[in-house]
Amino acid sequence: MSTAHTVRPLRRAVHAIRWYVRELSGEAVYDRYVAHARxxxxxxxxxxxxxxxxxxxxxxxxxxxxxxRCC
Structure with a gap:
């Protein structure tokens, strides 16, 4: 298998994990707000x-x- 065949799936996985973490943490909410406002x-x-x-x-x-909840 060539390097390109290995790197592409790895990049996809990293992108998916980053997206998931941003959605889970609520960080993406601000980006959606800015896009909507603009x-x-x-x-x-x-x-x-x-x-x-x-x-x-x-x-x-x-x-x-x-x-x-406060606690």
């Missing part, structure tokens, strides 16, 4: 990651149906 209005001011995460946390804490 697609709706390219000139709109987009929240920073810190502002976005703070807003997300505040929304979860304010709504008990979201399942927020």
């Amino acid at each position: 697609s709706c209005d390219p000139d709109a001011e987009v929240m920073t990651r810190r502002e976005f995460e703070r807003s997300r946390t505040d929304a979860r804490e304010a709504d008990p149906r979201e399942g927020f």
